[in-house]
Amino acid sequence: MRCGKLFLPLLLSLIVAVSSVQSGWAQGAAGVPPQQKTKQDLFGKIVDDTGEPLPGVVVFPKGEMAKAVTSDLDGNYSVRVPSGKNITFVFQFLGMETQEIAVSAPGRKDVVMKSDNLLEEAVISVGYGLAQKREDMVGSAFQVTSDQLKFRPAERMDNMLVGMVPGLSVIEDSSGGRPSVKLRVRGDGSLSASNEPLWIIDGVPVYNNGNSSGIAGMGSSSISPISLMNPDDIESMTVLKDASTVALYGADGSNGVILVTTKKAKSGKLSMNASVRYGYDDIDPSTRIKYLHSKEWMALAKEGWVNSGRDIKNFPYQDNEYQTYTGVDTNWYQYYQRPGSSMQVNLSASGGSDRMNTLISGGYYRLKSPYKGNSTDRFTFRENTSVKLANKLSATFILDASFTKNQIFSSYSTFHEILPIFEPYNEDGSYRWYNYYSSDDNNYNVTAKKFWTYLDAMDLNTRYSNSMNVKGSATIKYKPTDHLSFTSQTAATFMNVYEAYYDSKYTLSGVGSDTSKTGSSTRYAVFDYDYYIKLHANYDRTFGGKHKVTGMAGWEWRSVTHPYLSASASGFVNDNIQEVSYSTYSDLRRGTSNVSYKKNLSYIAQASYGYDKRYNISANYRRQGNSAFSEYSKWSDFASIGASWNVHREIWFESRYLSSLSIKGTFGTAGNSRVNTSSSYGAYTLSDSYYYGANPGAVQTSTPNPALSWERTFKTDFQIQLGFLKRFHLTVEPYRELTTNVLYNARVSSIVDDSGIYQNIGEISNNGIEFIFESVNIKNKDFTWSTSINGARNRNMVEKLYGDAYTGYFDHIWIEGQSKDAHWLVRWAGVDPVTGAPMWYDKNGDLTYTFSYEDRVFQPYSHQPDLYGGVSNDFTWKNFNLRVMFDYTIGGWLYESVFRDDGYSVIDENQVPEALDHWTTPGVGNLNPSFIYKGWTNSYYNSTRCLYNKTSVQLRSVSLSYSVPKNIVKKAGIEACTLSLIGNNLYFWSPAQSKTRNSYKTVRFGNQGMRREFSFQVSLNF
Amino acid sequence: MSVVSALTFGGCKAWTDMETSLLHVDPIGKSTVASFLGTVEGYQAAGEGMHYRLYQLYDKDYVRYAEIMGDLLKITVDANEGDYLAFNYQLEAEHVATYPRNIWTEGWSAITETNNLLYYGPDLKKNCANDAQKAIVDRAMAYAYFGRALAHMALCNCYGQPYNFTDTHDHLGVPIVDFIPKYTDVLGRKSVAKVYAKIIEDIEAAMDIFQKISANYGADGEKYAQINSITDCYHISYIACEALLARVYLYMENWDKAAEYSDKVIKKVQLSPRDEYVNMFRESQDNPGKEAILRLNGYDKTPSTGNLFDPARTPSFEPVPALSNRFDASDIRKELLTYVGEPTEPEMYAGKSFPAVCKFLYRKSIGAEEKHCNDHFVLRCSEMYLIHAEASAQNNDITSAVNDLKAIIGRATGVAASAVTISASTKDQVLSLVADERVKELCFEGHRLFDITRRKENLVRSNGCGARSDALTINYPNNRFVLPIDRMELQSNPNMQQNPGYQEYTAQ
Incomplete structure (x- = not known):
């Protein structure tokens, strides 16, 4: 990759430049004048890891406890240094790690005390300058750190969260050859509005084009802005789930909020990190849907043909003068999949002084996807600089840029069904465009039939997209007193996706009669200009050592402009010239452009009070105006309250085993503005597709429903945290979320609108429970073993329907008291052993030979798992570290109907091995009905025949890393060196899996199978 | 005091103005219905x-x-x-x-x-x-x-x-x-x-x-x-109204009105001459046909009907062999049942002819692209002649009916209407001839099923049409006709x- 070669030297030179600037700063930067008492004193300020001053820290020379002093209210201390060289001082504070610091001479020494209980003391930011220790938090927030993420596949950061966060499900879909990811926090609360969580990166919301996780390209691809970021830049990801924290995010918070914090510079000498990871990616063949080989298929097809009363003499696929079928057995997977590879190179440097520090990082990621025709090249650059402008004024600047190039081939989705007796290429290596067989039921009469494999399109068509994402953010913080601060953050994000498509004139469709004979080209460009301004004042003070009061008031404005344009042409001289301008026919060059706007204005407030670290209450409020809402509901209010009680801080609390116990509860509202906004007034659309002849044509594309109003979600959340012996922690969190005025594009009579009308149809709840158990099983000098187990269970229910709102889908219906996705199916009763006919149970439970949707009943088989989650184990022995993570699903049923048509389409499509298990002999029962071409027209209709149990375990990630001993690497001028072997998605297990038949294991991954990765990583620290 | 309240009011006003301007967005692209x-x-x-x-x-x-x-x-x-x-x-x-x-x-x-x-x-x-x-x-x-x-x-x-x-x-x-x-x-x-x-x-x-x-x-x-003549057959017109009324009254068996309205149209619209007949279907955009009353414009649209019958793709249907036997050798309409493979087709097709529905095969060159255009006939004058013939025969006006038939048959076979000989003389014979001509003239244009059912006939298919045995004959009346x-x-x-x-x- 030529760009790749240029990119890294460029980055290196930048790092050198930055480091020289930094050293200049460091020389010029003098510290704050010390409050030196005498020349023999050691003095300084003691703070905790959030930077808060720590009063009451005991400081003494080692072994001379009698000389101890304590830090004052501002954390300042001063202690006399006894004469003699290399005295060690001890810093002690309850709940903090004791520190021993060797001092050679008197002078200033500031100390940061670290909590000895990382889990409870971890500081979690919920945005808007609000950061709290986990112990003091009223809300529910779950943090994942960079250390937990570092061995996950580097393609997308949303996919990295799989199995780590209780209640967060990550649904991958790779059926189109380009993986897309859906995230769900605590189930689906909406029907038509987006169910995706809101992403906030370094305080700035990510534009996601209204109602999906992807920014729509205009062509066949969509790019998630989340995939444009280098996961290596992430310091932490925090998932906010309950009302207390989510209410701050107002109209888009109901699906949860994911806060991403990127890495920041550390003061001190320049340090550099470099890592290289190289991986092998492929598809686990055991997870692909199994299809028949040609001999099996041929026998079956003949059987189906004869069983249908047709004469075997007229069987379509007989060897003929144009084509031979005997001996051909094509495995179509190999033409659409391949062994792929991935490479990730990261380089970062950080350093600086008290006054200014900078981190810059660059990354290059390349993926040769195991789905043929797809690849990704991603270049990322990030810079984060903090400057102390004056005593009370500081600023942070973040610049973030990425460039991503994707090669795209949206795989022909039913390639597996191509008959194994066909071949992709002719004998001379050219693409096979025709197969020769008979298509007459009554005569054997060979004709040429077009044969679509799209392999020619994969090779000859051009499909790529270039995405560019640049974000600049400036934060200025003015802190006139220790308790009060004013912060402004201004951010501008520019994003552009450019897609270039060219359909070759030499493919089957290119030369065919239905499209152009001369090549056709389309270019799309989508832009996003996203401006964001946020101002907030924060107050934080502890009175009398016990009364902690915080408050925040803020204002926020966001404006998104989304222009897009496209140009297309056809009629090219050859495939080498693909640009629209060079089309030889000016009347075939067409262009369009359009733009959409969205603006948001909000007022935010938060107040909390904590008493003696024992009792905390907090309240949040947001008032949000949204340009997309119609006049009467333009403004919306969201609020929440919460309280927590740290029982273990009570004086009376004494327990030998229980080291901590706290109880929390929150309640509040959130909204969802991400819906189609033309719904209340209806819409007419003028478009090419509705033109009549050459005249502009317009049709109604949305039927008005002026009574529409917006969804609101009420969230209730309880949490109990238990700590045992400071080594085991259990958090259990039951919750209830109720969405009212649920918006749905509900089916109405087609006389009114055949695609449905947006209505507020009812109320849906999600009730569930989540837990996470973290433990340090063994901890000694050489060996540590820790475990984290999380799990969640969610039950979705339609609580109320405002009218008779049936969905019109055949396997679902909504009625009060059932899940919105409850399976509503006819019960399959197997095969009549005498005739081989399919049988069902009717409504009353009696056997019937007639399939009717009248006989649908609710199934006890829920689509919702009984429990799902992840388990990870971390072992450290000396310099070795081993991590094993898997996720599990227990219970739940998947409806998957594509496989079983009992011979109806056997002449056109390959069959799954299940088709072999069909009835043949009267009196002998079998799993499937008799096998007849064009026979059973309804045996494969929606019935319980097509349910698969979702119980499964997936081995997500195994990594083994080795830190080369420091004394070895030091000689090479390296601080640290780590070598790692990483495997992702190594195995998938389901109880019913079989070598010869399909099971949940093979249908779970759609038409492509599970992608796995093996990689090796070297990371160096200078 | 008033200064304070003015300031307060002014401040509030300025604040709401700011809110309004910060949230204001002009809708673009789509419009509300009203x-x-x-x-x-x-x-x-x-x-x-x-x-x-x-x-x-x-x-x-x-x-x-x-x-x-x-x-x-x-x-x-x-x-x-x-x-x-x-x-x-x-x-x-x-x-x-x-x-x-x-x-x-x-x-x-x-x-x-x-x-x-x-x-x-x-x-x-x-x-x-x-x-x-x-x-x-x-x-x-x-x-x-x-x-x-x-x-x-x-x-x-x-x-x-x-x-x-x-x-x-x-x-x-x-x-x-x-x-x-x-x-x-x-x-x-x-x-x-x-x-x-x-x-x-x-x-x-x-x-x-x-x-x-x-x-x-x-x-x-x-x-x-378009009261007196059709100048734009791709749009609805007064004459199209008359023609549709003729069909409505035919279906209602109101023979007088059916004859009256079809006659009005026949007086204003001529039949397409024989040498333009095939092109009326196969070159529709360039030659929509002199007899066209209302066609629907398929310019640059996905040709769904064309794809169904297109012999160059994989046609779903072909004409039954028995159909072409109903035509005289000289009947121009028979040409629309036979497709001759183009040179770009594979060797077993190029230059060879085989049965196909060719009424929807027209491809329009739009610049370099050739696109199907299925310009469906909603109403054309041939249908008016056949309506007039049927209504007249039902009214026992055999002469009028025979004259209408002669116009259609004469045009198709390339002889003057006056030179066409029709032996049918009774009402039933003429009606049977009208039914046959409706098949030959209007086949595949969306009339067939409704002609069978309004005449209360059984649907009888020929063996070899590929239907299941239980669908070879569907007797009238039958719930499955709708x-x-x-x-x-x-x-x-x-x-x-x-x-x-x-x-x-x-x-x-």
């Missing part, structure tokens, strides 16, 4: 959009449905499931991906456009600046009345038994929707008698407007109304009544 139809340009585009909807109805499903359910096609293995089920009379309410639901939604989508036009038209006309604008609005309203009639008739043909199914005509038709329906409205089916009354009322309303346009708007008047109301409609509309012979829907 604002879009509140301008003449928008209204005119909606009139074209309504034609587009009618095209969709004809091209996607209506025309092929009437033919697939008929006896003139042979199915191939490449037919999709919906076509296979329709061909074998196996369609059920559950088949929501094909005819039962498709025709329903396409028909009502067209009617939605017509009702919007008729609702917003009168107000818009009041605000028109000049006559030119008023003429545009009037014309689009006339389009809408006609379109509403045509779509109701298409729906009634597919979902209701023919008009003469019962003597009282009170068997089930379709809902009559002459207003903008809300989802809370009761939308139930009306009798066929009422539907036909509404169809006639709408056509007459359209004619009334066309006459006023012709009277009030000078030179533009005739151009817009489509079921689809399951989704039944589920979402409690007032909808299923056709007899199909499963009812009962809500849980």
Whole structure:
């Protein structure tokens, strides 16, 4: 990759430049004048890891406890240094790690005390300058750190969260050859509005084009802005789930909020990190849907043909003068999949002084996807600089840029069904465009039939997209007193996706009669200009050592402009010239452009009070105006309250085993503005597709429903945290979320609108429970073993329907008291052993030979798992570290109907091995009905025949890393060196899996199978 | 004090102004229904959009449905499931991906456009600046009345038994929707008698407007109304209204009126001459045909019907072999049953001829691209001759009927009408000849099934057409001659009544 070669030297030179600037700063930067008492004193300020001053820290020379002093209210201390060289001082504070610091001479020494209980003391930011220790938090927030993420596949950061966060499900879909990811926090609360969580990166919301996780390209691809970021830049990801924290995010918070914090510079000498990871990616063949080989298929097809009363003499696929079928057995997977590879190179440097520090990082990621025709090249650059402008004024600047190039081939989705007796290429290596067989039921009469494999399109068509994402953010913080601060953050994000498509004139469709004979080209460009301004004042003070009061008031404005344009042409001289301008026919060059706007204005407030670290209450409020809402509901209010009680801080609390116990509860509202906004007034659309002849044509594309109003979600959340012996922690969190005025594009009579009308149809709840158990099983000098187990269970229910709102889908219906996705199916009763006919149970439970949707009943088989989650184990022995993570699903049923048509389409499509298990002999029962071409027209209709149990375990990630001993690497001028072997998605297990038949294991991954990765990583620290 | 309150007020005002400006967004692209139809340009585009909807109805499903359910096609293995089920009379309410639901939604989508036009038209006309604008609005309203009639008739043909199914005509038709329906409205089916009354009322309303346009708007008047001749067969016209009325009265067996209206059209529109006949189908955009009264413009649209029959792809249907035997050797119409492979086809096709439905194979060169255009005939003058012949024969006016037949047969076989000899002399003989000519003239244009059922005939297919044995003969009367109301409609509309012979829907 030529760009790749240029990119890294460029980055290196930048790092050198930055480091020289930094050293200049460091020389010029003098510290704050010390409050030196005498020349023999050691003095300084003691703070905790959030930077808060720590009063009451005991400081003494080692072994001379009698000389101890304590830090004052501002954390300042001063202690006399006894004469003699290399005295060690001890810093002690309850709940903090004791520190021993060797001092050679008197002078200033500031100390940061670290909590000895990382889990409870971890500081979690919920945005808007609000950061709290986990112990003091009223809300529910779950943090994942960079250390937990570092061995996950580097393609997308949303996919990295799989199995780590209780209640967060990550649904991958790779059926189109380009993986897309859906995230769900605590189930689906909406029907038509987006169910995706809101992403906030370094305080700035990510534009996601209204109602999906992807920014729509205009062509066949969509790019998630989340995939444009280098996961290596992430310091932490925090998932906010309950009302207390989510209410701050107002109209888009109901699906949860994911806060991403990127890495920041550390003061001190320049340090550099470099890592290289190289991986092998492929598809686990055991997870692909199994299809028949040609001999099996041929026998079956003949059987189906004869069983249908047709004469075997007229069987379509007989060897003929144009084509031979005997001996051909094509495995179509190999033409659409391949062994792929991935490479990730990261380089970062950080350093600086008290006054200014900078981190810059660059990354290059390349993926040769195991789905043929797809690849990704991603270049990322990030810079984060903090400057102390004056005593009370500081600023942070973040610049973030990425460039991503994707090669795209949206795989022909039913390639597996191509008959194994066909071949992709002719004998001379050219693409096979025709197969020769008979298509007459009554005569054997060979004709040429077009044969679509799209392999020619994969090779000859051009499909790529270039995405560019640049974000600049400036934060200025003015802190006139220790308790009060004013912060402004201004951010501008520019994003552009450019897609270039060219359909070759030499493919089957290119030369065919239905499209152009001369090549056709389309270019799309989508832009996003996203401006964001946020101002907030924060107050934080502890009175009398016990009364902690915080408050925040803020204002926020966001404006998104989304222009897009496209140009297309056809009629090219050859495939080498693909640009629209060079089309030889000016009347075939067409262009369009359009733009959409969205603006948001909000007022935010938060107040909390904590008493003696024992009792905390907090309240949040947001008032949000949204340009997309119609006049009467333009403004919306969201609020929440919460309280927590740290029982273990009570004086009376004494327990030998229980080291901590706290109880929390929150309640509040959130909204969802991400819906189609033309719904209340209806819409007419003028478009090419509705033109009549050459005249502009317009049709109604949305039927008005002026009574529409917006969804609101009420969230209730309880949490109990238990700590045992400071080594085991259990958090259990039951919750209830109720969405009212649920918006749905509900089916109405087609006389009114055949695609449905947006209505507020009812109320849906999600009730569930989540837990996470973290433990340090063994901890000694050489060996540590820790475990984290999380799990969640969610039950979705339609609580109320405002009218008779049936969905019109055949396997679902909504009625009060059932899940919105409850399976509503006819019960399959197997095969009549005498005739081989399919049988069902009717409504009353009696056997019937007639399939009717009248006989649908609710199934006890829920689509919702009984429990799902992840388990990870971390072992450290000396310099070795081993991590094993898997996720599990227990219970739940998947409806998957594509496989079983009992011979109806056997002449056109390959069959799954299940088709072999069909009835043949009267009196002998079998799993499937008799096998007849064009026979059973309804045996494969929606019935319980097509349910698969979702119980499964997936081995997500195994990594083994080795830190080369420091004394070895030091000689090479390296601080640290780590070598790692990483495997992702190594195995998938389901109880019913079989070598010869399909099971949940093979249908779970759609038409492509599970992608796995093996990689090796070297990371160096200078 | 007043200063303070003025300041406070001013401050508040400034604050709300700021909020308003920070949230203000101009809508672009899509418009609300009311604002879009509140301008003449928008209204005119909606009139074209309504034609587009009618095209969709004809091209996607209506025309092929009437033919697939008929006896003139042979199915191939490449037919999709919906076509296979329709061909074998196996369609059920559950088949929501094909005819039962498709025709329903396409028909009502067209009617939605017509009702919007008729609702917003009168107000818009009041605000028109000049006559030119008023003429545009009037014309689009006339389009809408006609379109509403045509779509109701298409729906009634597919979902209701023919008009003469019962003597009282009170068997089930379709809902009559002459207003903008809300989802809370009761939308139930009306009798066929009422539907036909509404169809006639709408056509007459359209004619009334066309006459006023012709009277009030000078030179533009005739151009817009097309009362005396067809100058733009791709748009609805006064003559199209007369022609549709002729067909409506034919279906109603009102022979006098059928003869009257078809005669009016015949006097104004000529038949396409023999040497232009094939090109009328195969070069439609360049030669829409002298006899065209109303065609739907398929320019640059997905040619759904063409794809169904296209021998260069994988055709789902071919003409039954027995059909070509019905033609004289010299009959020009036979050419439309045979396809000659183009040189780009594979060797076993190029230059060779084989049976194919060629009425929809026209490809238009749009720049370098060749695109199918299925310019469906809604009404053409040949049909008027055959209506006139049938109505005259029913009225025992054998001479008129024979003369009409001679015009059609003479044109097809290349002899003068006066030189055509017709031996038929009794009413039944002439009617049988008319039926035969209707097959030869109008085959594959969306008439066949309805011709069989309105004549109360049995559907009898020839062996070798590929139908299942139980679908070779379908006796009249038969519940399966009409489509079921689809399951989704039944589920979402409690007032909808299923056709007899199909499963009812009962809500849980």
